[in-house]
Amino acid sequence: MTIGGAGGLLSGLLGVGGGLIMVPLLVFWAGYRQRDAHAMSLGAIIPISLASVITFGAAGQVRLGYAIALTLGSIVGARVGVGFLARIGERPLKIAFGLLAAAASILLFLQ
Amino acid sequence: MSGVALYAALVAFGFLAGAAAGLLGIGGGLMIIPFLTLVAGASQHQAEATSLLVILPTAIVATIALRRKGIGDAALALRIGALGAAGGVIGALVAIALPAHVLRLVFAVFLAAVAVRLLRDGLTTTQTGVEA
Numbered sequence: 001m002t003i004g005g006a007g008g009l010l011s012g013l014l015g016v017g018g019g020l021i022m023v024p025l026l027v028f029w030a031g032y033r034q035r036d037a038h039a040m041s042l043g044a045i046i047p048i049s050l051a052s053v054i055t056f057g058a059a060g061q062v063r064l065g066y067a068i069a070l071t072l073g074s075i076v077g078a079r080v081g082v083g084f085l086a087r088i089g090e091r092p093l094k095i096a097f098g099l100l101a102a103a104a105s106i107l108l109f110l111q
Numbered sequence: 112m113s114g115v116a117l118y119a120a121l122v123a124f125g126f127l128a129g130a131a132a133g134l135l136g137i138g139g140g141l142m143i144i145p146f147l148t149l150v151a152g153a154s155q156h157q158a159e160a161t162s163l164l165v166i167l168p169t170a171i172v173a174t175i176a177l178r179r180k181g182i183g184d185a186a187l188a189l190r191i192g193a194l195g196a197a198g199g200v201i202g203a204l205v206a207i208a209l210p211a212h213v214l215r216l217v218f219a220v221f222l223a224a225v226a227v228r229l230l231r232d233g234l235t236t237t238q239t240g241v242e243a
Binding site: 035037050091106 | 118121122123124125126127128129130131132133134135136137138139141143147151153154156157159160161163164165166167168169170171172173174176177180182183184185187188189190191192193194195196197198199200201205212215216218219220221222223225226227228229230232233234
């Protein structure tokens with residue numbers, strides 16, 4: 001439960017997705033397997049992003065055309081990604097998320 | 112880039128971001144926001160708001176697909192996320208009071224530690240963990 005709070009807190013603080021903090025907390029703290037942690041993170045992102053959409057959407061900053069085009073691609077991509085998630089081994093998945101964390105860390109340092 | 116080419120690029124990039132999100136358990140804002148500012152010419156605020164609107168249906172589609180495959184626990188995940196939503200409101204309020212670059216540095220160090228740990232775990236051949 002604290003993981004959700006921490007994920008949302010950081011998401012609100014930094015404007016980054018909660019997944020980047022929830023996945024490591026689910027794995028290292030709650031002891032989830034990497035695959036299950038990724039699945040839990042995706043589910044938890046639903047209410048977090050819904051609350052943010054309501055909060056920020058009210059400001060009228062959304063480029064609706066861009067959002068629709070991106071979503072058309074991403075809902076197809078999400079199914080493909082989940083298909084990979086279902087088949088990939090724990091270790092390649094750890095390496096993949098480790099590389100993502102490294103890239104995100106470098107991006108944050110450079111900002 | 113403009114017109115049809117831009118929208119085609121947005122659909123293609125959306126596919127890549129969605130695939131990464133589904134595999135890595137993230138929303139995809141990390142990829143979508145820079146693309147919108149650098150390629151589509153959106154402002155930072157527009158990019159963040161638009162990204163959130165893309166993340167929501169992406170996470171819903173991914174979660175439905177995962178539930179069908181029996182991976183994770185969607186009900187528990189939604190409850191964790193509901194608390195996260197409350198945390199997000201508090202976080203946004205705290206962010207106003209704290210210097211952003213300090214928060215970014217703390218998070219960058221956290222992610223670097225996560226990267227080292229996961230890459231070590233993933234690359235160690237003598238790992239005793241259960242292989243899926």
